[in-house]
Structure formats: C-alpha cells, structure tokens
Amino acid sequence: MIPTPYELRHALHSYPELAFEEIKTTQLLESSIDEIARFYQVDLKIYKPLSTGLVVEYSYGENNDEYILFRADIDALNIKEQTDIKFKSKNEYMHACGHDVHTSILYGLLLDVVKNRIKMNIIFLFQPAEESKGGAEKIIESKFLDRYNIKKAFALHVTDEYPFGTVATTRGVMFASSMEIIVTFEGEASHLAFPQYSKNALNALRLFLDCLDKIPRDPMIPFIFGIGKVSAGRAINIVPDEAKLEGSVRSVSSEINLEYFQTLKNILEGILLITKVSYKLDRGSFYVEVENDKELYDNYVTVLSQKFDVVDCGMKMTAEDFGFISKKYPSLMCWLGTSKGKKFGLHSPKFLPDDDSIDLGIKLFKTFLEM
Numbered sequence: 274m275i276p277t278p279y280e281l282r283h284a285l286h287s288y289p290e291l292a293f294e295e296i297k298t299t300q301l302l303e304s305s306i307d308e309i310a311r312f313y314q315v316d317l318k319i320y321k322p323l324s325t326g327l328v329v330e331y332s333y334g335e336n337n338d339e340y341i342l343f344r345a346d347i348d349a350l351n352i353k354e355q356t357d358i359k360f361k362s363k364n365e366y367m368h369a370c371g372h373d374v375h376t377s378i379l380y381g382l383l384l385d386v387v388k389n390r391i392k393m394n395i396i397f398l399f400q401p402a403e404e405s406k407g408g409a410e411k412i413i414e415s416k417f418l419d420r421y422n423i424k425k426a427f428a429l430h431v432t433d434e435y436p437f438g439t440v441a442t443t444r445g446v447m448f449a450s451s452m453e454i455i456v457t458f459e460g461e462a463s464h465l466a467f468p469q470y471s472k473n474a475l476n477a478l479r480l481f482l483d484c485l486d487k488i489p490r491d492p493m494i495p496f497i498f499g500i501g502k503v504s505a506g507r508a509i510n511i512v513p514d515e516a517k518l519e520g521s522v523r524s525v526s527s528e529i530n531l532e533y534f535q536t537l538k539n540i541l542e543g544i545l546l547i548t549k550v551s552y553k554l555d556r557g558s559f560y561v562e563v564e565n566d567k568e569l570y571d572n573y574v575t576v577l578s579q580k581f582d583v584v585d586c587g588m589k590m591t592a593e594d595f596g597f598i599s600k601k602y603p604s605l606m607c608w609l610g611t612s613k614g615k616k617f618g619l620h621s622p623k624f625l626p627d628d629d630s631i632d633l634g635i636k637l638f639k640t641f642l643e644m
Contacts, residue, residue: 275308278381278635279628283360285373289349291366292402295325298347302327302376302399306383313387322417326401326408330421331386334394342396342418342426343638344598345379346372346403355622369624370404371431371611378429378634385635386642393642396421402594405558409594413601425569426604427641428595429634431626433617435610438633440577441586442607444570446562449495450527451592452534453557454520456481456541460550462507462514471512475505477550478516484540497523497590498533519557523590527561561596566603572644573605580640582610591619605641609634 276284281301290298303319306329310317318330326347354367362368376399383397396418402408412418435441458481460472482500490496498520505516522530534556541552577583586608595606611626611633618624 275312275384276305278377278384278631281305281380282373282377282628282631285347285376286368287360287363289362289364289366289368289373291351292348292404292406292408293323293325295347295401298376299325299327299399302347302380305380309384309387315387317387320417322415323401323408323411327399328417329383329397329399331383331395331397333390333392335392337394338422339424340394340396340421341642342398342423342598342602343379343382344398344400344409344426344428344595345375346400346408347376348372348402348404348408350404350620352620352622356625358625367622369621370619371624371626372403374431374626374630374634375429377631378638381631381635382638385639391642396423407558407560407594407597409597413597423602425566426598426602427638428598428604428606429609429637430593430606431609431611431630431634432619433610433612433615433624433626435584435608435612436582437611437613437630438582439584439610440581440607440637441584441610442565442570442574442605443585443587444565444567446525446564446588447586447606448563448593448596449523449525449588449590450530450562450596451558451560452522452527452530453559454498454522454534454537455555455557456518456537457553457555458516458550459552460514460548463512465510465512468512471514472548472550473512474516474550475513477544477548477552478503478505478518480544480548481518481540484544488536494529495525495588495590496529499523523592525562525588527559530559560592560594561600563593563596563604563606564599565605566599569603569605573641576644577637577640580636607637609637
C-alpha cells in the first residue's frame with residue numbers, strides 16, 4: 274500500500290529522529306517511494322549520498338537535461354512533545370519545527386508528479402540534519418548533485434507566525450547567517466579562602482561579557498549575538514578554574530560573522546593578558562545566509578499572489594541550512610503560514626500544524642512547476 278501524505282506525516286511524527294540518526298525515517302521514505310514507482314510503473318532512481326536521507330531522480334524531460342530541485346528536511350529536535358494527538362511522538366524527540374510536514378509535502382509533490390506524468394526533470398531532496406550538523410552543506414560537499422544540470426531550487430518552511438494559507442517571502446537575503454560560538458576559560462582553582470593562589474575563570478568570563486557590550490556596531494546592519502548557556506565552577510567553596518559560554522551569532526552575511534569571530538579572538542587575547550586565564554574559542558555549526566534569487570522572486574511572486582495571500586516578510590534572524598543550496602543554485606524559499614488562531618512558535622513542544630497544511634504546501638510546490 275502506498276501511504277498518503279497524511280499517513281506518512283503521522284508515521285514520521287510518531288517516530289522522530291535527530292540529525293544523521295534518521296534511519297527509520299529514510300527507510301520509510303525509500304519503501305514508500307519504491308511502492309509508488311512499482312504501482313505507477315515509473316522509473317524513480319533513489320540515491321543515498323549520505324548515511325541518511327534520499328535523493329530521488331525523476332526524469333521525464335524530452336530532449337532536455339535541465340532539472341528543478343525541491344528540498345525538504347527530515348530531522349527532528351531533542352524536545353519532549355506536549356500535545357495530545359493520536360500520532361504523538363513515542364520517544365523523547367519531536368518534530369517541533371515542522372519537518373514532518375515538509376517531508377510529507379515533498380512526498381505529496383512526488384506522488385502528484387508521478388500520477389500525472391509531469392514532463393519535467395525533477396530532483397526530490399529529502400535532506401537530513403538541518404537542525405544541526407549541516408546536512409545541506411554535506412550534500413553540496415559530496416558533489417553528488419553536480420551530475421545534474423540544476424537550474425533552480427525551491428524550499429518552504431511552515432510557521433504559525435502567519436495565518437493559514439499565507440505565503441511569506443522576500444527578495445534577496447531571507448534568513449540570517451548563523452554561527453555557533455563556544456568559549457571555554459581555563460584557569461586554576463583554589464579554596465575560596467586563598468584566592469591569591471587561583472586564576473579565576475568565572476571572572477575572565479564576566480570580563481568577556483562586559484567587553485561584548487562595548488563592541489561598536491552599525492545599527493543599520495541586522496546583527497545578534499545571543500548567549501544561550503553559561504556554566505562555571507565545581508563546588509561552593511572553590512574558585513572556578515573553568516567557565517564556559519555558548520551562544521550564536523546571527524547577521525545578514527557569513528562574512529560579517531567571520532569578522533566578528535576574529536574580533537572575539539582579539540578580545541580574548543586581551544583578557545588572557547590581563548587575567549592569565551587561558552581560553553579556547555571554538556566554532557560550532559556555521560550556516561550561510563539563505564538568499565532568494567531576485568529574478569526567481571520577481572518571476573514567481575505575481576503567480577503566487579494569484580493563489581495565496583503573499584506578504585513580503587523581509588529578512589528574518591532565523592537560520593536555515595538551505596542557504597548552502599541557495600549559494601550554489603538560483604533558489605527561492607518561502608514561509609508557509611499554518612496558524613488557525615493559535616501561535617506557539619517554532620521549536621515549541623506544542624507546535625503542531627494541521628494535516629491540511631500539507632495540501633497547501635503541495636499546492637505551493639506545484640505552482641513552482643507551472644513556470
């Protein structure tokens with residue numbers, strides 16, 4: 274039996290898997306797509322350039338080697354679900370960012386394309402590890418897609434920020450470049466009664482935070498350095514010999530983030546000179562900005578406006594690894610509004626778009642095929 278997009282969504286939502294652990298997710302997708310190919314007697318080539326995820330090739334272009342790429346992300350988050358639906362997550366993880374919906378939309382598009390024998394060449398990318406570990410970057414680095422003449426690429430992201438059926442996008446940079454920052458200070462411990470024998474790592478961290486507030490910034494350029502986690506110390510009566518800070522830099526371009534990273538290193542060198550506390554400055558996940566191709570945007574926004582309520586959302590500080598794809602191919606990405614009154618936000622344990630959001634997404638993707 275070929276699962277419907279709704280049935281696929283329920284199965285994925287019930288058994289979410291983290292980045293590069295999407296083994297059952299990949300198996301379910303492969304078996305379902307194999308069944309589609311057999312039932313409709315269509316040659317769908319399925320590839321696995323990475324350990325998880327799929328690239329599905331549909332070739333039906335007569336005397337044409339050009340391809341269109343559609344991408345959906347398949348990984349989940351380390352969040353415990355707080356809903357009461359029948360297909361609620363059965364483990365400690367959750368599709369709290371709607372990737373189960375994205376995957377079901379792309380699967381639904383594939384099913385529609387096969388049923389109607391659409392005469393186009395299409396790559397369906399079911400991409401792992403969007404939330405962390407840079408799955409899109411690893412797909413690009415594998416050079417697997419280089420075998421295809423991909424002329425344009427499309428993606429969407431559901432959100433309850435906008436009303437159900439709204440399509441939000443913008444011309445140029447849509448999502449920020451994001452860089453994770455981890456700073457570890459390493460000093461020397463001593464009893465609190467003898468601080469003269471210590472090198473206080475917590476004090477070095479405090480000095481670092483004070484310096485961050487004094488870095489000059491251009492208020493006209495979107496920029497955030499948010500700190501999500503700070504830890505220090507081992508016991509109540511010991512001077513901390515280790516302190517750690519974890520945060521994320523977000524800006525309009527990866528170049529700005531890299532410049533800021535160097536600024537942080539310069540500051541840390543000064544703190545080392547003053548406090549004698551050593552440091553380690555590490556970079557975690559680094560996503561480039563998602564940039565919508567201006568020509569694609571201009572060509573499609575009028576067509577989209579005939580079928581959806583389209584709004585120009587401007588640039589968002591949200592990060593998305595589709596940026597690596599947008600750097601390689603002319604691309605267009607959109608928000609797809611799912612709110613019917615309630616708003617929980619992405620990465621909330623209560624975020625849960627209705628199933629009919631899948632129908633909207635398929636309609637949106639089919640619109641991209643019409644030009």
